Amino acid sequence: MKSFILKLGLFIAVLGVGSLRARALDGAVVIANSSVPADSLSADALKDIYTANTKYWDGGQSIIIAVMPDQTDAAIQQVSGMDANTFKTFWKRLMFSGRGKQPKSADDTASLVALVASTKGAIAIVPADATLSGVKKIEIK
Amino acid sequence: MINKYHAHKLVLSITASILAGCGAQAYEVALTGINTNLPSLDFHGFASQGLLASSQYNYLADNTKSGSLKFFEAGVNVAMDPFPHTHITAQGFMFDVGNVGQYDPVLDYGLIDYNINDAFNFRAGRIIRPEGIYNAIQSVDLARTSVILPQGLYDSRWRDFTASLDGGSVYGDIGLGKGGDLSYEIYAGMVNLAQNGGVARWLESSLNSPYTKYYGVNGFPEVGGQLWWNTPLEGFRVGVAGYQAFRFSYDYAAYNPFYPLNNHFAPLTGCVDATEGMLSLEYVRKNWTFQAENRIQYYDAHNESGGQTVGSHTYSTPEAYYVGAAYRFNKWFETGTYFTEAYTDLNKINGPTTYQSDWALSLRFDPKPWWVLKVEGHYNHGTGLLNDSFSNPPANQNGDGWFMLAVKTTFSF
Numbered sequence: 378m379k380s381f382i383l384k385l386g387l388f389i390a391v392l393g394v395g396s397l398r399a400r401a402l403d404g405a406v407v408i409a410n411s412s413v414p415a416d417s418l419s420a421d422a423l424k425d426i427y428t429a430n431t432k433y434w435d436g437g438q439s440i441i442i443a444v445m446p447d448q449t450d451a452a453i454q455q456v457s458g459m460d461a462n463t464f465k466t467f468w469k470r471l472m473f474s475g476r477g478k479q480p481k482s483a484d485d486t487a488s489l490v491a492l493v494a495s496t497k498g499a500i501a502i503v504p505a506d507a508t509l510s511g512v513k514k515i516e517i518k
Numbered sequence: 519m520i521n522k523y524h525a526h527k528l529v530l531s532i533t534a535s536i537l538a539g540c541g542a543q544a545y546e547v548a549l550t551g552i553n554t555n556l557p558s559l560d561f562h563g564f565a566s567q568g569l570l571a572s573s574q575y576n577y578l579a580d581n582t583k584s585g586s587l588k589f590f591e592a593g594v595n596v597a598m599d600p601f602p603h604t605h606i607t608a609q610g611f612m613f614d615v616g617n618v619g620q621y622d623p624v625l626d627y628g629l630i631d632y633n634i635n636d637a638f639n640f641r642a643g644r645i646i647r648p649e650g651i652y653n654a655i656q657s658v659d660l661a662r663t664s665v666i667l668p669q670g671l672y673d674s675r676w677r678d679f680t681a682s683l684d685g686g687s688v689y690g691d692i693g694l695g696k697g698g699d700l701s702y703e704i705y706a707g708m709v710n711l712a713q714n715g716g717v718a719r720w721l722e723s724s725l726n727s728p729y730t731k732y733y734g735v736n737g738f739p740e741v742g743g744q745l746w747w748n749t750p751l752e753g754f755r756v757g758v759a760g761y762q763a764f765r766f767s768y769d770y771a772a773y774n775p776f777y778p779l780n781n782h783f784a785p786l787t788g789c790v791d792a793t794e795g796m797l798s799l800e801y802v803r804k805n806w807t808f809q810a811e812n813r814i815q816y817y818d819a820h821n822e823s824g825g826q827t828v829g830s831h832t833y834s835t836p837e838a839y840y841v842g843a844a845y846r847f848n849k850w851f852e853t854g855t856y857f858t859e860a861y862t863d864l865n866k867i868n869g870p871t872t873y874q875s876d877w878a879l880s881l882r883f884d885p886k887p888w889w890v891l892k893v894e895g896h897y898n899h900g901t902g903l904l905n906d907s908f909s910n911p912p913a914n915q916n917g918d919g920w921f922m923l924a925v926k927t928t929f930s931f
Contacts, residue, residue: 473564475627
C-alpha cells in the first residue's frame with residue numbers, strides 16, 4: 378500500500394511537471410534568429426532568458442527578446458512567471474539602470490517573425506500556427 | 519543663453535514632440551553609414567514633470583505650501599553590444615527637486631559590462647549602486663506605482679550620494695536547484711558629490727547659523743553589495759544589502775574668538791564614516807505586489823582641523839522602514855499604498871524633528887504605453903525629513919499631521 382501511494386505520488390508529480398511544461402508552450406512555439414547557436418533549450422534555460430539571468434548565447438552573442446504585446450502575453454507569463462505589465466516594468470527597470478536591453482516589439486505575428494529573422498541573437502514566442510520563414514524553431518525540452 | 523530654469527521646459531517639449539511624432543518607439547541607429555561593422559545603437563529616454571503641494575511645511579521643494587513645479591527629471595540612454603559578451607551603455611540625466619539638481623546634466627551611469635557566464639560578470643565605469651528594490655531605479659518614475667518613494671530609504675534629494683559611483687562591480691546569478699537562485703553584486707568605487715546635491719543642501723541648511731559657514735562637500739570611497747534570494751515560491755524574493763562609506767567629508771568654518779584670521783572663523787572638516795544595512799522583501803503574485811524594506815545606518819562623525827581631530831566623535835543611528843502593496847486593475851490603471859516611518863537617530867527620538875511617518879495612496883494611469891500619469895496623497899506626522907531650515911523654521915515645527923499632494927506625468931521612448 379505504501380509503495381502504491383509512493384508510485385501514485387510520483388506519477389502525479391511527473392504528470393504535474395509534464396503538464397506545466399506543456400502549458401508553458403501550449404499553442405505557442407519558440408523561434409530564434411538563424412545565428413543563434415542553440416537548437417533546443419530546457420524550460421529552466423528559457424525562463425532564465427526571459428528573467429534576464431541569461432543575457433548571452435553560448436559564444437557571447439547578445440540575446441534579444443522580441444515580443445508581440447497582447448498576443449504573446451499569456452505565453453510569456455507562463456515562461457517567466459510575470460504578467461504583461463510586470464514583465465514590461467521589469468525590463469524597463471533593467472534597461473534604465475544599465476543592466477539589460479529592453480525587448481523589441483512587433484504588432485503582429487508576421488512582423489514578429491520578420492523581426493526575429495532580421496535580428497541577430499533574437500528569440501521570440503509565437504503562436505503555433507504562425508508561418509515561419511527565415512527563422513529556426515527552438516525545441517523546448 | 520538659455521536660462522537654466524527654462525531648460526527643462528525645452529527638454530520636455532522636445533521629448534513630447536519626438537514621442538508624438540514617432541509613436542514613442544525606441545530608436546535604433548545603425549552605424550553602417552560610417553563604414554564599420556559595429557552593431558546598432560539603441561536609444562531610450564524619459565522625461566517627467568511633477569507638482570508638489572503641501573499643507574503646513576515646505577517639503578522636497580522650497581515653496582510647496584504654494585504649490586511647486588520644481589519637480590522634474592529626464593534621461594537619455596544609449597546602449598550597444600560591440601563585441602561578444604560585451605555590453606556598453608550610458609545614461610545622461612538631469613533633475614530638479616526644489617533647490618537640488620537644478621537641471622544640471624550629469625552622467626547617471628556610463629559602463630562597460632563583460633559577461634563570463636551567468637554566475638560571474640564584471641561592470642566598470644560609472645555604475646549604478648544596487649541597494650534594495652528601488653535604489654538602482656530611483657530616477658525611473660515609470661518603473662513604480664508611487665510618485666514619491668519612501669523618503670527615509672530613498673530620498674529624492676540625495677541621488678548624488680546614493681545612486682552611482684565610479685568604480686566596478688562583480689555580479690551574477692547562481693542557481694540553487696529547487697531552492698530558487700541567488701543573485702549578487704559586490705561593488706567598490708568613489709562617490710562624487712554635487713555641490714548642489716541633496717547632501718550639500720542639507721549641510722548648507724544645517725550649518726546655517728551666525729556661528730558657522732558652510733563651504734562644500736568632498737567625494738569618498740565606498741564598498742558594498744546586494745544579495746537577492748529568488749525563492750522557490752514564484753514571485754517572492756528576499757534581499758540584503760549594505761555598504762561602508764569611508765570618510766565622507768565636508769568643509770566649513772566655525773566662529774572662534776581666538777582664531778586670528780578670516781574674521782575669527784576657523785576652518786574645519788567634518789568627517790563621517792557611514793555603515794548601512796538593508797533588508798528587503800518583495801512578493802509579486804498575479805496583479806498584486808507586496809513590498810517591505812528596513813534600512814538602518816550607523817554614522818561615526820568627528821571634526822578635523824589641519825588633519826588633527828578636534829573634539830570627540832559623535833554617533834547616530836538613523837533607521838527607516840516601509841510596508842506597501844499595489845494592485846493593477848487593468849492595463850491602464852493601478853493603485854498602491856504604503857506606510858513608512860523614519861527616525862533621524864534611534865537613540866534620540868524626542869520630538870517632531872526626530873521622526874517622520876507617512877501614509878501614501880497612489881493612483882497610476884497608463885493612457886498609452888509611452889505616457890504615465892500619477893496622482894498621490896500623503897498624510898505625514900513629524901518633520902524629521904524636511905532637511906531644510908531655510909524654508910521651514912525649526913521653531914514652527916510641531917507634531918501635527920500634515921498633507922502633501924504629488925502629481926506627476928512621465929513620457930518615455
